[in-house]
Amino acid sequence: MMVIIFFASNAKAQILTVKTLPNQAPEFTVGNIDGTRTNIDSFKLQKEIRVTKGYKFKSASVYFLGANFQNVKSAFLDTSSLNGLDALIKKCVAGSVVTFDSVKVIDKKGIEISIAGKSYVFYSGEYNISIALSEANKEIFELIGKDFISGTIYFSGGNFPNVITILCKDMETKKSLFARCGPGSVISFDNCVYKNTNGTSSKPVSKSLKME
Incomplete structure (x- = not known):
């Protein structure tokens, strides 16, 4: 909350109270994917990492595991484009998991900021999303x-x-x-x-x- 004191034309001080909202922490998404339990076919159509307006994506460590991955595969992403992950993303199937970790963005002042990562869990088109969680x-x-x-x-x-x-x-x-x-x-x-x-x-x- 911020309090502003100003003088009107009659020279009497008046107090104006202004509520200020806390700065929202920047977030990222893979394309237009909403949520982390997602259809594998929709995920494979995404082309880029998107971040909160006013920030620029810098880098992230990406891990591929679960179904169709006998061992965890890792990659480093230093661009918002997902082209560098294409081979690993194509390998993903229902039950695979992709985790974005150590995610960094850059603000308007050029300051590097670490933000929360997330894991995407995939299901196929036949998956019944209404199943009891x-x-x-x-x-x-x-x-x-x-x-x-x-x-x-x-x-x-x-x-x-x-x-x-x-x-x-x-x-x-x-x-x-x-x-x-x-x-x-x-x-x-x-x-x-x-x-x-x-x-x-x-x-x-x-x-x-x-x-x-």
Whole structure:
């Protein structure tokens, strides 16, 4: 709030109170994509990174993981154009996750600013977006409690400014990282095998799930 004191023509001081809104932190989007749970075909049509008016995109570290990525693939983006990511974006399918991290923009004064990153989780055209979101959380809770014997888990998205990679069988670290998860966090299971109650090994699990 700002208080302005000025003198009218009758020389009597008058006080005018003006409310000032806090500066909104700049944000970015991939093209015209609204939200981070998005159709894979729509995402592949986007050509550039857009940022809040008055700012210019500078750079970001980009990670590709989840479905169709046996290992996390990383790239560095130093232009608003997505052409440099074309090969990796084409590889994405439903269940893939693209995380933009260490995002930097430049303001009108030429000052470099770090802004919040985000993770995009993809579904196909046949995906029913009206599915109960609690089902995703339910599956995460079920999988995270499994007795994994091999594979890799990636934590990204909400509460994870950088992608964290752990071995599935590292129970203590898995519990600690899971405790950090919240809405928007993405947990990606890569070729994870767990032990069934009868002692047999499960089929490999490769999927990404977003906490709601």
